[in-house]
Each structure stands twice: as C-alpha cells, then as structure tokens.
Amino acid sequence: MALTPRTPADHSDASAAAADAQALTLQRLRANVGRLSTATLKELESALPWYRRLSADERSALGMVAQNGINAFVSWYQRPSSPSWVLSDVFGTAPTELTRSISLQRALQLIRTVVQVVEDQVPEIAPKAEQGALREAVLRYSREVAFAAADVYARAAESRGSWDTRLEALVVDAILRGEDTDSLRSRMAALGWKSQSRFTVMVGTSPSETTAGFVSDLRRAASRFAEDALVGIQGDRLILVLGGVADQDTAYLRLGELFAPGPVVYGPLAASLLEATNSAQAAFAGLAAAKAWPGAPRPVAADDLWPERVISGDEAARRALVKNIYRPLLAASNGLAETLSSYLQLGHSLEATARELFVHANTVRYRLRRVCDVTGWDPLIPREAFVLQTALVVGRLAPPPVPVVERNGTRT
Template sequence: MSRVTNRPPSDATLRRLERASGSLATQAVARMDEDLPWFRAMPADQRSWVTLVAQAGIASLVEWCRSPGRPPRLTGEVFGAAPRELVRAVALKQTVDLIKVTVEVVEERVASVAAPGEEEDLRLAVLQFSREVAFATAHVYASFAESRGAWDARLEALVVDALVRGERSDELSGRAAALGWAAGTLALVVVGATPSGVDDPHGPVRRTARGLRCDVLVGVHAEQLVVVLGGTGDLEVVAERISDEFGDGPVVTGPVVDGLGRAAVSAAAALAGLRAARAWPEAPRPVAADALLAERALDGDPLARAALQEQVAAPLRSAGGGVLETVQAVLNSGGNLEASARAIFVHPNTVRYRLKRAAELTGLSATDPRGSWTLQVALVLAALDRDRSLWH
C-alpha cells in the first residue's frame, strides 16, 4: 500500500510531465468534446482558447511543483492566453467543468507519467494545484464581473443621458443591446423624483421591472429618476408597478414608441409632463404625458401645442355638421346641454349626438372636467395661432 506524503514530485517526474503535457492537453480537450455537449457546440476559435488554457494549466502545474512555496500567480499563468475571450464565451460553471475534466485526465495518467514510486506525490500535487486553479478561476470571473458591472453602469448612464438630451439614432439600440436590451421591442420612458434616503435607486426599479419580464434602463438626471422600459407586453402596466419606487411627487409616463431609437420622443414628452404636472395637483400617479397636453402647452412645450392642434382643434374644424360650434357652446355654458341647445337653436339630443361625435374624433368629452379643460385650451391656442398667421 502506497504511503501519501507531502513531498513535491522529483525533477525526473516533472521532466516526464513536461514531455507529456502536450498529449495530456490534447486528451483533455478530446474528453471535453466527448463529455460536454455545450463544448462540442462551441465555435472553433473558442475551442482553441480552451485548448490554450488547458496547455497553460499543465505547464503551470510543472512550474508550481518546482517552487511549491512561492505565492501562486495562476491567474496570469493559466488564463493569460485568453482571459477576456474565455470569460465572455464560457460561463463560470462551464469553466469549472473544464477544469474538472482536465484534472481527471491528468490523474488518470499519473501512473504512466510519474517516476517509479512517486505516483502518490504527483497525484497529491495535482489535487493541490487544482484547488489553486479553482481559486484563480473565481478571481478571474469576479474581476471580470466587477469591471463589466462598472462598464455597464457607465454605458447605461450614457444611453439614458442621450435619450434625455433628445438623441435619436440607431447607435442607441446598439449600445442598449450590449446591456442585454432585446432588439425590436417597444419602449416607454417614466420620470419622477429620485427617492430620498436610498443609496441605490436603480436596484428596486430593476428588480420590479425584470420580475415582470421587462427590459429596463435606469439613470439619474439632475434629481430626476429616468426609467426606460422595453418589451412586447403592456409597458403601461409595468410603469404603474414601478411608480412606487420613485420619490415623492408626480410620476409621468411618456407614450409607447416603436423601439429604443425613438425613445427620445417618449422621454421628451415625459420630462415636459413632469415640469407641467404641478399645475394638476390631483393627477393620478403615474400620469400619462398625453393627459397633460393642456398644461404642457401652457408651459411652453411646442410638442404639446402641436399635438393639441393635430389631435383636437383640426379634427373639430374638419368635422362639419356643427360639431365645433356645439363644443364651443357647451364649453361656454359650463356643460349645460339645454342652455347650449338654446344658444345654437337645436334640440338637446342634437347636442348630445354632436358631442358624441366630438369625443370620437378627439378622445375628449366636453362634459368631463378634464376633457372640457383640454378642449378649451386647444381651441384657444388654435384661435391664437390662426390670428397670428393673419397678422403675418
């Protein structure tokens, strides 16, 4: 029965191990190909990286055995051949499987590689070395995760900042794709105050959004928390769920747009809505930016003014049949249908019919407080624009 010792392998054993290192690496890769289906599916260049690392690992075993007392520098020695590429291509669990296979192959060849009587010495050295390699592997992946996390945070901040500044380009989609953003999805921007007393306002928003299977980018712009949601589901429902993660005050959602390349449109509307939301203290939370068109237009938002013209004033002018006249009469009478009917000499049922037609065209009801307010602002601004055009 062989006795286990703590002696390092002799020079004779190490020379034999050196000579066999090439064939051992080849056998290890062949075993990986046989036992690991995901390894077989890897592209040729990535398989070659693994081969390089296996060869470097066995060569490092020889050097480690020659100086067992020296501090291990295995991160550079073993993974120096292809650290970044390997970490990107192979998950940590898969790398552990690769190390396990390589160690098993070396252990199986101990009897033929070691000098007579030194089989247990070499076997023990392999086991100790495999532990050191495991620690080195963890260090490589931890370092990569830390640097990748810092890079992702900077890239995410750049994307969100570009949207806030109104940038619209295909580059945004490419940058977001590097952060795991799915291509061809809808997008929606949500803005509100950054929560006070929270060290990381990004975390709760991310967890909530991802729990709802939604892509998400989060940034802090000045004192505002800006969230970009993406996916194929109901983004407005997700926005309602994450609104609890904002600070005090209004939370405004921009319109849903087709892809991240147009998310700047949603961001512009949401930010304009947030600036104007103080004019509607009873607004729901979150509130859609389109529900604040009147306040936004009065606050000087040209997009809101154009939207009121296009979506409200123009359809009413084009409707004919007394629709515009009836809406104006109802607004002037404070919503009294009978008084409106008398003012324009029609039956009250005619007023109701025309108001229904106006609601179909604009989505606004002249008898609803918010609807009548928005209609009134839209028509006043349209009249001012028309008068201004006459003067010029």
C-alpha cells in the same frame, strides 16, 4: 524490547533522503512537462465533447490555459505560493478568451481533466516514497486553480456588468437626444434589445440611494410587462425606456410604484425608435408641469397634461392640442366648436347653452357627445372640459394651416 532512540544523524539522513526524493520528483516533472501537456490535450479531445465543438482559436486558447496550468504546477511544487500567483500564472492572459469560450462549469471540467492526467502519471514520475506527497500536492494545487478560475469568472462578470451599465446609460441618453443611427441600434442589440415597436418612456424621481439591486429589481419588474426595458438614472431623475409594452394600464401602474414619491409621467406609445425621443420629451415636459395639477393620478400620461404643458411653454403640447382637438372640431362642423365654446363659457349649463344658440337642450347634449367622439375628450367631465377649453384658446391663437396645393399630381 527497548526501542533504540534515533540520533540526530538519523534525522539528518532521513531529511536528506526526503530532499533527494523531492528533487528527483521535481526533475522528472520538468522533464515530462511536454508529455503531460500532450496527454492533457488528447484527454480533453476524447473526454469533453464540447471541447471538440469549439473553434480552432478557442481550443488553442484553452489548450494554452491547460499547458500553463501544468507549467505553473511544476513551479508551485517547488515553492508553494499564494492563489494570486496561481491566478496570474495560469489565467493571466486568458480571462477574456476563457469566459467567452466556456462557462465556469466547463472550466472546472477542464481543470479536473488536467488534474486527472497529472495524477495518473504520478507512478511514472515520482519515486514510490514520494508518490503520496505528489498526489497531495496535485490535489492542493487543483483546489487553488479552481478557486482562481472562480475568481476569473467573478471578475469578468463584474467587468461585464459595469460595461453593460455604462452602455445602457449611453443608449438611454442617445434616445433622449433623438439619435437613430446604426451605432445606436447595434448598442441596443448588444444589450439584448429586440423590440421594434410600442416604445414608451416613463420618468419620475429616483430614490435617494439607487443601488445595483434596485436597478436589477426595476429591470426585472419591467420584464413582466414589456419585452425590453432600459433603466437610466440622471441625477435625481429615473428614466425607464420600455419596448413591446403589452398591458399598458397595468404596466404603468405597477412600475410607477417603484419610483420615489412625486409625479411619475409616461409618454405616448411610439411606433419607432425615432418617435421614442418624442415620447421621452413629452414625458419630461409633463414631469416639469405636473405640479400644476395637484390631483393628477400617479402615474399620469403626458398627454393628459397638455394644458399645464402649454402654460409652461411647451410648444409640442400646443401643437398637439391644435392638431388633435381644435382642427378636428372645426372640420366636423355642425357647430361643434361653437357649441363647446358656449357651453364652457356659460358655466357648463345645458339650458343656458341651448338658449344662447337657440336650439333644444337635447341638441346641445347631442353635439357635446359628438365633441367627445371627435376628440376623445368628454366636455361633461370637468378635467376633460379644461383640456378642451385650453385647446380652443390655443387653436384660436394658432396661425392658419398652410394650404396644400397639388401640382402635377404632387402635393406641395
């Protein structure tokens, strides 16, 4: 049987019929927007338990996103457009509320629920001949909205990451400048800082190219040895603020490997946030003076650089030598300061020191051990003997301590 070819009039009639069916579907979609929105909100309440647990404001914001999605679908069905248009129409005013209220996974569940509601209403909205095309349009639109949602969350994450980086830099700078205010503490809390003691600061040279990946790796490595960590980069200096340091020696050694070549200095442990400023200042002073000790370990404690810091004009190091070494030696009596001075001046010779002081060599040995017990520095080790000798020099030049007078039970 021969097929009768279709005439242009037949094509015209078919196109007209299709256009009429699409126009009718579009008209019914517009007429049912309110019903679809109501059905969607009811379905969200019944199908998504986490949606019911949200606050009224959060449910309102997400409900607005769902209604925007339905309204935007009607416009999109009439004139399909780019994903950027979908992004602005559906999520234009909601990214902050959306990303704060729910995760991306839940956002996709919300989109799936909206799509399911619209798809279930297809038989009642579209003529039978148009139902297949409408279902296909719903699926295509849901794909565009899903990609748009992912874009919203990606942008929010980038913005949050940039803000956290700026906030972290402000916090590090505030610690270096000695701030200890409620504002600083709230900023640290916003960054997730929880430690209240055992603060310390490490400083060194930063790599020539510090990418976001490097900072993340450094922060991740620091989290293995400390409860909290902040990273700051100021020019060619890399600053690492640690809180709740557990194994100090291992932490400093492993973290020091992540700095660029050159000296790495860590300040003394601080008991409070305010004292962390002193730790930072000591670390920076040590970094400036570290080149005067070519054989310094890496990393090196700022306190181990007291002599070099004193020579470079660091007043804090001078006070530390007087307080921690010179005055304890004088207070211990038993000739410890005199014995140490003679031992250092006579080329570290026990016999020569014994002859100088008219005592037995074993007495000299005993007194030197007492020096180590009192100060924590061993005069038999050349480097530590240099620290002790510097303490004697600055101690002799220091003004005498102000006497403490008690008046009516109050020390003044």
